[in-house]
Amino acid sequence: MLLNLLEKTVDGYFAVIPRDKPPMETVKSARLIAHRGAHNHAEGIIENTLAAFNSAKELKCWGIEFDVRTTADKVLVVNHDATLKRLWKQDRAITDLSFNELRALVPDVPTLNEVVAAYGESMHLLIELKAPFQDEDLLVEALNGLSAGENYHLLTLDSAIFYSLSQFPKDALLLVASHCNVHQFCKTSLNEDYGGVLGHYFLINNKIVNRFKAAEKIVGVGMIDSKYSLYRELNRGVNWLFTNRADELNYYLRHF
Template identity: 35%
Template sequence: MELPTWLETRLMQVCDLVFAVIPQQTPTLEKLGECKIISHRGQHDNQEIFENTLTAFDHALETDGIWGIELDFRWTKDLYPVVSHDPDLMRLYGSNTSISETKLEDLNRICPHIPTLEEVLQRYGGKLHLMVEAKEEYYPQPEKQNRILKELFSKLKPQKDFHLLCLIPEMLELVTFTENSAKILVAVFNEKILSNISLNENYAGLGGHYLLLRRKLVKQHLDCGQNIGVGYPRSKNNLFREINRGVEWIFCNDAVGLSSILQAELKKAQSLVVEGSVN
């Protein structure tokens, strides 16, 4: 089930407003320290700074407390992976250019803002944790495409430096350049199905909206040694709720803002520990 973008956005806003006013217990210093903030498509507003661009990722890199970035990739006609969420340029750039039907040289001329996956890996690999989402699309030469990806990621270590994400289980089966322990399925109203697949395939964990991933399901994955990633908390109470549930990966549309909240709470918790040791 997939909702229209406008409806999904409105529902997320309502959820954020509700959870922002529900008081939550302050997590322990240890729990706060384990929380990892991930900038969803970089720090962007899609007016002056566009998602999935080097500028958006640079803002994340320059902000204290942001652990990683999430990015999406698609293939050009001549089989270069480029960083883009959408299959075309209409939503962001007002062009009906289809990425899969356009060669890289032409894409660069039409829209120089779109970086190649190689550029992003070289610029941020080892500096930020990379949550790389393979978008659902046709792979005309899967063996060649996997060889390309394997070479691009060759200097990075799975799990330590990057994870591979996808909403579609079949895509994670198609993209074979990395091991299952570095793969994450992202649920959209199909969390039970993807949860079972993730556990059976020994994936790294499961992702999804915080409202969909219920406490029992979260605990099941944590008990099996897998991680949970949720999107997209915006408030302190919402952040605390997820940390208290054992969620480690927090995907954010405003990672700078949420990181500021987390850093402030870490300082408070650290000062309390110091005061307690003195007394």
């Protein structure tokens, strides 16, 4: 709760500080990533659903970020939370449900296969693996036909998950740093030769940006939800931009 309040305060601060417009070439390099899709709960477009991903595609977002969990009968599905309570008012854990039970309870929770089939060749997939994750073979099967690094990257907040993977190239793996491990995750990403690092824009300082750019690695930040935050990141050379306001950010990028 306190951390969320702090993040909102920081976001509000950066949203009102005027920034110079970045050069047009820099703007063209922006890779806008709709966090859990281009969701809008007030309009009935729920996060991590095909409706949210369709909206992101219509907005011409470069990528979509979403979360993967496993049902009791080993089907990979897309949902952020371990349970269905927050979004769907069903106090059931996904790991306790078969896929058929889940589909009967909440038809709008898509499978990873459905998302890959619908968007794998039109938007970059940023696939967050939620702990515990022990289904690499299923993931390989679902992503068969796509190219790691070109069509998708795997994300996690739990570095142990990446250590457990053996069938994906390291440059397709991106650690997501938090306030308590940003320096450790940056070190791990470079030492393990992962694809790069992601994190809150306030945590990913210029020293980190320059270090990863020098190593020719990816640096991505979120949540970029205002015009001046967008300008700030582009001006410091960060172009992997995660947002909860894809429609607004898309407008700023297309009306320079």
